[in-house]
Amino acid sequence: MLSPEPMRHVSVVVLSADLERTTRAIARIGVLHLLNVRDSVETLAAIRPYDVSERLAQVERLARAVSALQRYFELAPPEAVDAEVEGGGLDLADVERRVASITLEVDALRQQQTRAADDCEQLRKLSRNLRVLAPLGLPLGELRRLRYVFLTSGLLPERNLPRLRDSLARLPHLIVPISGVAADARLLLVVVCLRAGQETLERALRSAQFERLELPAHLSGTAENAIADVDAQLRAARDLLAGFDTEKAAAARRLAPELRTLRGLVERERVLVAARGFMGQSERISLVSGWVPAVVAPPLEYAIRDATAGRCVVQWQDPAAVDGVRRGHIPVPILLHNPVWIRPFEHVLRGYGMPRYGEVDPTPVVALAFLAMFGFMFGDVGQGAVLFAIGYFIYRRMFRYRDYALILMECGVSAVAFGFLYGSIFGVEHWLPALWLRPLEDMTTLMQTAIVFGMSLLSLGLLLNVVNAVRRRDPEALWERNGVLAAMAYWIAVGLVIRRLTAGPGAVTLGATTLWLAAPMLLILLKDPVRALWRGRRQGQRPGLGELFVLVVQSLVEVVDTVVSSISNTATFIRLAAFALSHAGLFLATFSVADAVARAGGGPVGVGIVLVVGNAVIIGLEGLIVSIQTVRLEYYEFFSKFYSGGGEEYRPLRLAEPQARGV
Numbered sequence: 001m002l003s004p005e006p007m008r009h010v011s012v013v014v015l016s017a018d019l020e021r022t023t024r025a026i027a028r029i030g031v032l033h034l035l036n037v038r039d040s041v042e043t044l045a046a047i048r049p050y051d052v053s054e055r056l057a058q059v060e061r062l063a064r065a066v067s068a069l070q071r072y073f074e075l076a077p078p079e080a081v082d083a084e085v086e087g088g089g090l091d092l093a094d095v096e097r098r099v100a101s102i103t104l105e106v107d108a109l110r111q112q113q114t115r116a117a118d119d120c121e122q123l124r125k126l127s128r129n130l131r132v133l134a135p136l137g138l139p140l141g142e143l144r145r146l147r148y149v150f151l152t153s154g155l156l157p158e159r160n161l162p163r164l165r166d167s168l169a170r171l172p173h174l175i176v177p178i179s180g181v182a183a184d185a186r187l188l189l190v191v192v193c194l195r196a197g198q199e200t201l202e203r204a205l206r207s208a209q210f211e212r213l214e215l216p217a218h219l220s221g222t223a224e225n226a227i228a229d230v231d232a233q234l235r236a237a238r239d240l241l242a243g244f245d246t247e248k249a250a251a252a253r254r255l256a257p258e259l260r261t262l263r264g265l266v267e268r269e270r271v272l273v274a275a276r277g278f279m280g281q282s283e284r285i286s287l288v289s290g291w292v293p294a295v296v297a298p299p300l301e302y303a304i305r306d307a308t309a310g311r312c313v314v315q316w317q318d319p320a321a322v323d324g325v326r327r328g329h330i331p332v333p334i335l336l337h338n339p340v341w342i343r344p345f346e347h348v349l350r351g352y353g354m355p356r357y358g359e360v361d362p363t364p365v366v367a368l369a370f371l372a373m374f375g376f377m378f379g380d381v382g383q384g385a386v387l388f389a390i391g392y393f394i395y396r397r398m399f400r401y402r403d404y405a406l407i408l409m410e411c412g413v414s415a416v417a418f419g420f421l422y423g424s425i426f427g428v429e430h431w432l433p434a435l436w437l438r439p440l441e442d443m444t445t446l447m448q449t450a451i452v453f454g455m456s457l458l459s460l461g462l463l464l465n466v467v468n469a470v471r472r473r474d475p476e477a478l479w480e481r482n483g484v485l486a487a488m489a490y491w492i493a494v495g496l497v498i499r500r501l502t503a504g505p506g507a508v509t510l511g512a513t514t515l516w517l518a519a520p521m522l523l524i525l526l527k528d529p530v531r532a533l534w535r536g537r538r539q540g541q542r543p544g545l546g547e548l549f550v551l552v553v554q555s556l557v558e559v560v561d562t563v564v565s566s567i568s569n570t571a572t573f574i575r576l577a578a579f580a581l582s583h584a585g586l587f588l589a590t591f592s593v594a595d596a597v598a599r600a601g602g603g604p605v606g607v608g609i610v611l612v613v614g615n616a617v618i619i620g621l622e623g624l625i626v627s628i629q630t631v632r633l634e635y636y637e638f639f640s641k642f643y644s645g646g647g648e649e650y651r652p653l654r655l656a657e658p659q660a661r662g663v
Contacts, residue, residue, distance in 0.1 A: 004361050005293045005335040005650075009035075009322050012288040012304055013313040019279070019286040023272055023653075025307035026288070030654030031300055033291040033333045037280030039324065047280040047287055052273050058092055059270045065099050066263050072106055073252035075259060090269045095262060102255060109248060116241040123234040127227065129213040134224045150198040152205070154212040155186040167204035171197045186211075268655055275653050291333050291650070319357060332357035335650035341410065342367045344403035352635055353645020359468045362643065369457055369638065370630050371414040376450070377579040377626045378411070379418025379439075380587075382426035383619050388412030411627075426615055427587025439577075439584045447577040454573025454637070455494050458566075461641030462487035468642060479527050482641050486562050489520035493566070524562065525555045569637045575629060583622055590614030 010032070014022050026032050037049050070076075156164065165175065173193040189210075193201045205212070280287040292300055301314050324330030334354045336346050338361070345367040355361055378384070391408030394401050419425060423434030439446055465482045469475070479485060528551040536542040543551075594610040602610075 002361055002364060003337075004355065004357060004359075005295070005337045007291045007319055007332050007335070007357065007650075008294045008297050009317040009319060009325075010288075010290060010292050010297070010300070011313075011315045011317075013285055014288070014304075014308050015311055016281060016284055016286045018308040018311060019276075019281075019288075021307045022286075022288065022304055022312070023275060023279075024655075025303045026300070027272060027275065027653045027655045029296075029300055029303050030652050031292050031296045032288075033650050033652050034275055034278040035289045035291065035330065036278050037287060037289060039330055047282055049278075049280055050276045052277040055092070056270070056273045056277070059266060059273055062092065062095055062099060063263075063266045063270060065103065066259060066266055069099075069102060069106060069255075070259055070263065072110065073248070073256065073259070075252065075256055090265055092269070095265060098258070098262060102259070105251070109244065109251065113241070113244045113248070116237060116244055120234065120237045120241055123230060123237055126216070127230050127234055129215060130227045130230060134227065146195075148195055149192060150195050150201065151190065151192045152201075152212055153188065153190045154205075154210050156189050156205075156208060156210045158185050158187050160208040160210075161187065161189075164204060164208040164210070167207065168193075168201065171200050171204075173197070173201060271653070271655060290653075293335055293650075331648040333650035334647045336361055336363060338363050341406065344406045345370060347403060348631065348634065350649075351631075352639055352643065354647035354649050355643070355645070356472075356647040358471050359647075360464050360471070360642075362464065362639075365460065365464075366634060366638075367410075369634060371410055372453070373576060373630045373633060374411045374626055375414030375418035376453070376576050377629065378415045378583060378623060379422045379580065380424045380426065380583070381416050381419035381432065382424075383615065384412045384415025384417075384419050386412070386615075386619055387415060387623065411623075422584075424584070424587075426611075427584070427590065439580045440588075443577070443581065446580060447574055450573050450576035451570060453576065454570050455497075457573075457633075457638050458569055458641060459487075459491060459494065461638050461643075462490060465642035479531075481558065481562070485520050485524045485527065486566075489517060489524070489562065490566050492517055492520065521559055521563075524559050525552070528552075528555045569640075572637060573633065575633070579622075579626055579629060583618070583626075586614075586618050586622060590618070 012022070037047060161175075161177070168175075171193060173191065176190040176192075177187050191201065191205065278288075278290075280289075297316065301316075304312055304314060319325050319332045322330060325332060334357055336343075336349075336354075338346065342364055345363055348366050348370070349355070349363060375384075388409050389412075391405045391410075391412060395405035395409065398405070420432065421434065421436040422439060423429050423432040424438075425431055429438060437445055462482055466484055466487060469483065529548050532543045532548065532551055590611065593614065594607045597606045597610050600606075
């Protein structure tokens with residue numbers, strides 16, 4: 001805690017014939033964060049990277065094909081890869097043959113299903129059209145033998161009928177709406193015109209969104225007579241389609257185990273081939289390089305030696321001994337190591353960026369500050385208990401959201417704790433005694449506490465910045481923005497404020513304040529010019545007056561910016577008190593509405609509904625706003641003092657462990 005997991009760099013040299021077994025052994029343990037050989041090898045000219053583009057593309061094609069088969073059979077993708085290959089690697093040609101064989105079988109079944117589904121749809125539409133035309137009693141065969149007249153029937157949106165009449169104003173025609181026949185606000189129309197005007201009529205019908213009722217040429221007699229025959233055909237087509245569905249289900253049960261195995265083989269191969277792209281080779285040997293948590297370094301070395309029967313060279317280095325790390329172009333990955341209740345707050349860090357290796361892991365501070373600020377702004381015993389209950393429900397029922405459920409439960413506990421301090425349970429303040437204060441009755445103390453909390457958190461950020469500079473062995477950072485001098489100035493100012501608040505107005509005078517703050521501010525003002533003079537003296541080239549003047553102006557701007565940002569960063573924590581007051585104010589508004597409903601004769605039921613809805617709105621809306629404000633204070637006020645992010649997260653080469661799963 002407060003420090004990422006210590007890492008060690010490992011370089012492994014094996015015979016090329018042993019690389020496949022070595023890679024699988026490394027992936028099976030799952031602790032090596034691979035380094036690209038292009039970055040980690042500089043002096044060995046004979047080492048060149050593997051070209052895996054062709055095999056990787058082949059594996060990707062197979063993965064897409066297997067995924068398509070699983071989607072067709074509606075099989076859930078495996079949560080873990082449980083296929084293993086022994087020997088010299090996966091035979092992709094054999095996998096392609098197996099996939100192609102299943103694909104041929106599936107394609108034949110899919111085509112039959114598609115044809116049956118199309119037949120069902122055509123017969124369904126025909127049955128619908130016949131039922132719409134049945135009330136007309138028109139002879140279907142006679143309609144198709146008209147020589148001088150064009151007649152069509154279909155459905156038209158009722159709102160488009162005037163537009164259709166306008167379009168056909170100059171064309172001799174007849175539009176006969178069939179009264180009493182309507183479907184989805186559409187009218188059944190019979191439209192007649194001379195055969196010479198057929199093309200004009202059809203354009204106007206298309207423009208008016210007319211849906212023509214198409215009928216097959218073999219139908220004769222009236223629509224009423226054809227319905228029974230079409231319905232019989234529709235039932236037969238549906239039975240045939242159901243048979244194909246049964247055949248598909250049987251094929252799914254039969255092929256699911258093989259598809260799962262193929263998916264496992266392909267997924268493993270994709271991981272291993274992609275990993276091969278990070279490795280290097282020469283004529284007879286191969287090189288693997290990466291980062292390993294120090295605590296699991298011995299098991300990894302044992303696995304490598306066992307896979308190669310001792311035919312390997314394994315070299316370990318601390319990060320400080322790696323030349324690329326010292327020069328800053330090879331990052332050391334970060335593996336955070338926090339207790340379970342703190343671990344979900346790592347998501348807050350990842351949103352800003354991972355810390356760099358060697359820096360402080362601020363997750364515990366982030367967690368404690370987050371919970372303290374949330375409870376301060378959202379203090380209520382009842383609503384905190386509701387948040388805890390919601391978080392617990394999510395934790396037990398929705399595994400993928402467990403991290404956020406833990407945060408919600410912890411925020412609920414914090415809200416309950418502050419609720420006891422405020423003496424508030426669902427906004428009612430006469431059921432519990434206030435162990436500290438009532439927000440609306442003691443605003444001054446509430447605001448002073450918020451400011452003191454802000455001072456403490458900002459001071460901790462400045463201290464962490466100094467600690468990071470020392471741990472990185474970066475003396476330059478000690479004197480940069482938010483370094484030692486800025487921390488001294490801020491802490492002196494905080495001390496003067498505390499003395500004034502505790503000892504009275506006369507305890508701190510303007511002269512004393514100026515005297516105490518003059519030293520650190522003067523040092524900030526002079527540090528860049530002095531540094532330039534010292535560098536010039538060592539190099540034998542003194543800076544000119546113009547350059548010194550520019551440096552002084554830059555330092556003056558930095559002094560002003562330091563003062564202004566320190567004041568604004570501290571003052572912004574007043575929002576803690578403001579949101580605590582708004583939380584209490586929303587309760588007052590809810591109770592006022594409930595009283596109005598009671599006076600209007602709403603009764604206990606109406607009052608209860610107002611109170612429940614009001615509390616639900618406060619929990620949802622205020623809870624969201626308070627969470628956003630808490631994250632904002634941590635990102636923009638706290639993190640800005642010491643945290644830059646930019647670290648690389650530890651991502652080891654790993655194959656999932658086998659586990660039992662149903663189909």
